[in-house]
Every structure is written in C-alpha cells, then in structure tokens.
Amino acid sequence: MLGLNEEEERAYRLLVRAHETDAEGLADELGTTTEAAAATLAGMRGAGLAREVTAGRYAPVAPELALGPRLAHNQERLDRARQTVALLADEHRAGLRRRDADHLIEVLPSRAALREQVRRLQDGAREEVLAFCRAGHVVMPSQDNTEELEALGRGVAYRVIYEQALLEEPGMVANVAYGIKLGEQSRAVRTLPVRMMIYDRAVALLPLVQHAGGLTETTAALVRDSSLLDALIALFEAQWERATPIRSPEEGQVTDALQRCPLDSDELYLLSLLVAGVPEKTIASQLGLSLRTVQRRVYHLMRLAGAQTRMQLAWHAARERWL
Known part of the structure; x- marks a missing residue:
C-alpha cells in the first residue's frame, strides 16, 4: 500500500532491525547475491528509505520520515477516489430517477412492510424527522413508537404536527407531553391532509390510501430524493407555520x-x-x-x-x- 515491492519491504524491515548493514550482510539475510543486495540498497537510498553512513554501509531512514509522506500522499489519493465515487453515485441515482420511476417511489404493499420501514428509517435517522400525525392510527398507536424515544435520546430533532382529533384520543395529551419533555417540538392543527413522516429530508413515507376498510391491506409509498419529496417538505413547512405550538409543563424552554x-x-x-x-x-x-x-x-x-x-x-x- 505504500508503494514498496516485496523485496524492498523485506530489505527495509531487515535494515530497521539491524540498524546498519552492507550489501554482503543484506544478501545473507535475503538469500540473494551481493550484487542484487547492493542494487536494492542503492534503490532504497534513491527512494529515501536508507542513507549511506560510510562507504558501502547503510542505515534506515526513520519510518515516520521515510514512509509518512507516502502514507499522506496515498490518503489524499484515497480521499479523491472517495469523492469521485460519491459523485458517480449521485450521477447514477439521478440517471435512475430519470429513467426508472421505481427508484423514485417504492410501494409498500402491507401494514407489516410499512411498520418495518417506520422502524428502520427512525433507527437510521441522524438529523431530523418531520411528521404529520392524524387521528386513527394505521400502523401503530403513537404510544408504541418507541423508536422515536430512542432517536430523541441520540439527538435527532423531531417536529410533529398533531391533528386536533388525535389529541382528543385517550392518553394522547400525556403522550405528547412526554415527547415534548424529551425534546420533541409539537404543534397542532384542526385537520391534516395526509399522514406522513420525512427522514433527514432524504426520504418520505406516507400511506397511499387514507381510509382503507378493515379488510383492505394498507398500501404506502416510500418517496426518495426528488421534486416530489421537495413538495412534501414544503407542505410540512407550510402547515408548521400555521400550526399552534403545544407547550408542556416540563418543556423548560424560556424565551x-x-x-x-x-x-x-x-x-x-x-x-x-x-x-x-x-x-x-x-x-x-x-x-x-x-x-x-x-x-x-x-x-x-x-x-x-x-x-x-x-x-x-x-x-x-x-x-x-x-x-
């Protein structure tokens, strides 16, 4: 990885251990001819790995001086390679979105698949989760969303808008107050147009059928980075501006x-x-x-x-x- 071939690496390691040697001594250790060992030492000197202390005798250059610059150079090359891969990946995803809508919107065909995505996306959230919470749960009651509590604990910001009818359901006022105590920012409006969660502004999750019957399986959509996702984020921000803040007794925010x-x-x-x-x-x-x-x-x-x-x-x- 540092640009040394096998023979150079063996010779440098031997030189570091011996501290000083000549071509004949190195040849004995490497099991090669004196001429080949002398050529190796000359090459190491030219590469900055060894220095000649007296005529025909060599000592190693300190590893941090001999190999440190090579390591730094390789790290720069690796960083440039990572940046190139990231740019290519962005171009690849953009091409897929232009040519194949399946990579833009993924349909989740069941309640179980939707619940798994809610769990996985909250577990993977790093910065912010935005949510519309309507009355009447589709996947689970709000009290069962333990993933939010874990995400709040690791510093993920939550902004949640509750529908008025949901706040009237048994236990919801206390549940919202507990979330606010842990750091959730909560607001309320009379009605919400859709159930929705947006994770790190990179993916949104929302049911496709608002009022499925008891015998109808829930169908939801996973919307990735696109103009459609931008529109959903704008919808949330517009509702957030007009919603009423909910303040908990334990909130502790002072302005x-x-x-x-x-x-x-x-x-x-x-x-x-x-x-x-x-x-x-x-x-x-x-x-x-x-x-x-x-x-x-x-x-x-x-x-x-x-x-x-x-x-x-x-x-x-x-x-x-x-x-």
Whole structure:
C-alpha cells in the first residue's frame, strides 16, 4: 500500500532491525547475491528509505520520515477516489430517477412492510424527522413508537404536527407531553391532509390510501430524493407555520416572550391545548381533573388576559406571544 515491492519491504524491515548493514550482510539475510543486495540498497537510498553512513554501509531512514509522506500522499489519493465515487453515485441515482420511476417511489404493499420501514428509517435517522400525525392510527398507536424515544435520546430533532382529533384520543395529551419533555417540538392543527413522516429530508413515507376498510391491506409509498419529496417538505413547512405550538409543563424552554408571560407552566400547557382546539371535557378527562376545575382555570386565564371570550383569549395570547 505504500508503494514498496516485496523485496524492498523485506530489505527495509531487515535494515530497521539491524540498524546498519552492507550489501554482503543484506544478501545473507535475503538469500540473494551481493550484487542484487547492493542494487536494492542503492534503490532504497534513491527512494529515501536508507542513507549511506560510510562507504558501502547503510542505515534506515526513520519510518515516520521515510514512509509518512507516502502514507499522506496515498490518503489524499484515497480521499479523491472517495469523492469521485460519491459523485458517480449521485450521477447514477439521478440517471435512475430519470429513467426508472421505481427508484423514485417504492410501494409498500402491507401494514407489516410499512411498520418495518417506520422502524428502520427512525433507527437510521441522524438529523431530523418531520411528521404529520392524524387521528386513527394505521400502523401503530403513537404510544408504541418507541423508536422515536430512542432517536430523541441520540439527538435527532423531531417536529410533529398533531391533528386536533388525535389529541382528543385517550392518553394522547400525556403522550405528547412526554415527547415534548424529551425534546420533541409539537404543534397542532384542526385537520391534516395526509399522514406522513420525512427522514433527514432524504426520504418520505406516507400511506397511499387514507381510509382503507378493515379488510383492505394498507398500501404506502416510500418517496426518495426528488421534486416530489421537495413538495412534501414544503407542505410540512407550510402547515408548521400555521400550526399552534403545544407547550408542556416540563418543556423548560424560556424565551424573552415567555419571561414576560404572567402564566406558569401548567397554565401555558392548558392554554396551548385550548388554542389547539382540544375541548375542555377532553382536557379534564386526560389530565385527571374535573370539568369544573378546568373551566375555573380557563376563566382565570381569561381574567389575566382581560378577555371576555375564549376567542379573545386566543387573540391576546397570540398578540403577546405567550405560545
């Protein structure tokens, strides 16, 4: 790998061990003629592997000086080769996408295949996962998505938009709060157009049939780098901008606006659920409170905001950037 042939490598190793030798001594060690050994030593001297200390006697040049530059040169060549392979691979994938749509969109024919891809892609995510979560699970309940918890633990960012009806399902408010505590950024909208997950902005996964019957197997699409993927990312960002942030009591995020906010963390959480459209009755049941207690806390929020209606409360919270 350093550009030495077998005889040069043996001769250099022997020279390093002996520290100093002549052609006759090297010939005895290599089992060759004195003339051949002398030629080898002369070649090693020319290659910077050996130096002549006295007439006819040679010592090795230190390995870091003799072989270090060769190693650095080979590393540069290897790096250039890797870059070339990466460019060729990009060109190859681009050609496949132009000529064969199967390499752009892969159809997953079953619920089991979709579940496996959700698991594999989250396990392989390195930077960011974007998700639309609609009511009524297709593959698994949100509580069973343990891969998200592991990904959050290794530093993958999650931005998730929840459909209002999903937040009304039993256990979801607590589940979302736990995800936020671990680092998930959560927002809510009244309705979402599609279920979807996007991994590292490189691949998207979404069901192709929104309302399959009980006897119909789920079919999904795996969309790779393309203009279609760019459109799905733009769709997510547009929904993210209009969605309402959900703040958990354990979130612990402090901004200038929150520092000026008169609400404590529990009140902010209640306010974010109200603005997201979750009914007071659902909030009460999921938080283990009575409806009267929730209504009393909502009235307290309205009094702090100087609002007469819940709509005015939401408007005031938006104007003051409480959420």
